[in-house]
Amino acid sequence: MTHTVSSPWTIRAILDLYELPFMDLLFQAQEVHRRHHRPHEVQLSSLLSIKTGACPEDCAYCPQSSKYETELEQEPLMPLAQVLEAARKAKEQGAQRFCMGAAWRSPTEKQLDQVMEMVSAVKALGLETCVTLGMLKNGQAERLKDAGLDYYNHNLDTSPEFYGQIISTRTYQDRLDTLERVRAAGLNTCCGGIIGMGETRRERAGLLAQLANMRPFPESVPINQLVKVPGTPLGDVEDLDPFEFVRTIAVARILMPTSAVRLSAGREGMDDSTQALCFMAGANSIFYGEQLLTTANPQFVADQNLFARLDLQPAQTALADGHPTAGKTRFVALTEAL
Ligand code: SAM
Ligand code: DTB
Ligand code: SF4
Numbered sequence: 001m002t003h004t005v006s007s008p009w010t011i012r013a014i015l016d017l018y019e020l021p022f023m024d025l026l027f028q029a030q031e032v033h034r035r036h037h038r039p040h041e042v043q044l045s046s047l048l049s050i051k052t053g054a055c056p057e058d059c060a061y062c063p064q065s066s067k068y069e070t071e072l073e074q075e076p077l078m079p080l081a082q083v084l085e086a087a088r089k090a091k092e093q094g095a096q097r098f099c100m101g102a103a104w105r106s107p108t109e110k111q112l113d114q115v116m117e118m119v120s121a122v123k124a125l126g127l128e129t130c131v132t133l134g135m136l137k138n139g140q141a142e143r144l145k146d147a148g149l150d151y152y153n154h155n156l157d158t159s160p161e162f163y164g165q166i167i168s169t170r171t172y173q174d175r176l177d178t179l180e181r182v183r184a185a186g187l188n189t190c191c192g193g194i195i196g197m198g199e200t201r202r203e204r205a206g207l208l209a210q211l212a213n214m215r216p217f218p219e220s221v222p223i224n225q226l227v228k229v230p231g232t233p234l235g236d237v238e239d240l241d242p243f244e245f246v247r248t249i250a251v252a253r254i255l256m257p258t259s260a261v262r263l264s265a266g267r268e269g270m271d272d273s274t275q276a277l278c279f280m281a282g283a284n285s286i287f288y289g290e291q292l293l294t295t296a297n298p299q300f301v302a303d304q305n306l307f308a309r310l311d312l313q314p315a316q317t318a319l320a321d322g323h324p325t326a327g328k329t330r331f332v333a334l335t336e337a338l
Contacts, residue, residue: 008213014205017251022243026209026281029250033282034256037244041315042307043260043285045097045130046090050078050118051294055103057169059157060233061194061226062102063294070231074296076109077102082120087122090289093300096317097128099153099244101293105170106135116147128189128317135170135178141185151220152182153190157185159206162199177212181296189214192222192264196240210337212255220285221252221259225266227295242274246281253282260285268296284315 018044028085031038053074055064063070083117087098100118107115110134119129131144156179157163160172182189191214193207194217211217225245228235245266252261262285263278292298307313 009270010210011205011209013201014208014212014251014255015202017214018201018205018247022247024128025247025250026277029253029282029313032254032257032281033284035286038315040312041284042279042312043097043262043315044095044288045099045198045262045285046087046093046095046289046298047099047101047287047292048078048083048086048090048113049075049291050083050100051104052294053078055102056105058167060166061157061197061229063229063232065232070229072335077114079122080114083118084121084125087125087127091125091127093288093289094129094304094314095288096314097130097151098122098125099130099132099151099287101132101153102134106137106243107140109140109161112140117142119144119147119149123150131189135174138181141181141187144151144185145185151190153220154178154182154221154223155192155194155224156207156210157193158199159203159210161206161225162197162203166197171328188220189218190220190222191218192220192224192252192262194224194226194264194265195245196226196237197234198237201244201317204244205251207253208248208255211252217256217259218258220262221256222262222264222285223249223252223283224264225270227265227269235262241271243277244275246277249283250281252336262286265292265295265297267298270304272309275306279310279312 006137012274019215022195053064053072058065058067063072090098115131123129127148129148130151130153133147154175156175158166163172173184179189181193195204211221226234249261261283264287267275288303289297291297
C-alpha cells in the first residue's frame with residue numbers, strides 16, 4: 001500500500017483495494033469500520049422531495065430533468081405544513097435526519113427564504129436537517145447555516161473523466177465550487193455519487209479518489225446504485241454485478257474511515273443478503289422511508305424487520321445543542337420465522 005496520511009490517494013492504490021480477494025477486502029473494511037464506529041449501529045435519514053420535476057439540467061440518470069419524457073408528475077414547492085407533516089411521520093418511525101430535495105439548478109434568494117423556514121421548523125422537531133438544492137451562490141450556504149441546517153448534500157456523482165457523458169449543463173468544477181462554499185460556511189458536507197451508470201471500475205475509483213482526497217473528506221458519503229427510470233437516457237443501462245457495488249462500499253469505508261457511508265438509492269431492487277454484505281463492508285447509514293425523492297424505497301416495516309434480523313439498531317446521535325434524536329429506538333422483528 002503506497003498511501004500515507006499526508007499523500008493523496010492515487011487511482012492505482014484505490015484499484016489495488018478493489019482488486020483484493022472479495023473476502024479480504026470485506027475483512028479489511030470491517031476492521032476499519034470497527035476501529036471508528038459502533039459496529040451494530042446504522043444512521044437513519046428520511047428523504048422528501050419538496051419541489052419535484054421540471055429541472056433545467058440534463059443529468060442522464062434523473063427522472064426530474066425536463067429534457068426527458070418520464071411518467072413523473074411535476075410539483076411546485078411544497079407548503080410548510082405538508083413538509084412538517086412528513087417530517088413528524090419520519091421522526092415517529094425512528095428517522096434521525098430529515099433531508100429535503102429540490103429539483104433546481106440553483107435556488108433563488110426567495111426560494112432560499114422558503115427553504116430556510118422549512119429547515120428551522122424541521123430542526124425544532126428535534127431532527128437533524130439536510131437539504132439538496134443544487135448549486136449555491138456566495139452567501140447562500142451561510143444563510144442556510146444560520147437557519148439551523150446541519151448538512152448540505154451535493155454529489156460529485158462520478159469521476160471527472162466519465163462526468164461529461166452524464167451531464168452537460170454544469171461542470172465538475174461547478175460542483176466543487178458549491179462544495180467549497182458549503183465547507184466554508186461550517187456546514188457538514190454530504191457528498192457521494194452513483195454506481196452502475198455504465199462507468200468502468202477505474203471511473204468508480206476516480207470518484208472515490210475525488211471524495212477521499214478532499215480535506216477534510218465529506219462527513220457523509222452517499223453511495224447510490226442507479227435507479228433505472230424509463231425515459232431517461234440510462235433507463236436500460238446494463239445491470240451492475242451486486243458484488244461490485246459491495247466492493248465500492250468497502251473501498252469507500254477504507255478510504256474515509258470516519259465518514260458515514262450511506263447505502264443510498266437502489267435498495268428497493270437489492271435483496272436482503274446484498275444489503276447485509278453492504279453493512280458488513282462498512283455501510284452505516286441508509287435512506288429510511290417509503291420514498292426516495294421520486295422513486296420507491298423499502299417500506300418502514302421491511303427495514304425494521306431487516307434490522308432486527310441483522311441485530312442492527314438506529315445510531316445513537318445527538319444534535320449539537322444536546323437535543324437527543326431518535327437513537328433510542330430498537331427495532332423488533334415482526335415475523336415469527338426467526
Ligand atoms: N437538483 C439538485 C442537484 O442535483 O444537486 C438536488 C436533487 S438531485 C435529485 C440529488 C441527487 O440524487 C443527484 O445528485 C444524484 O446523485 C441522485 N439521483 C438522482 N436520480 C438518481 C437515480 N435515478 N438513481 C440514483 N441516484 C439518483
Ligand atoms: C443522494 O445521494 N441520493 C438521494 C439524495 N442524495 C438526495 C436521492 C436519490 C434519488 C433517487 C431517484 C429518485 O427517487 O428520484
Ligand atoms: Fe435536476 Fe438534480 Fe435531477 Fe440533475 S439530479 S436533473 S440537477 S434534479
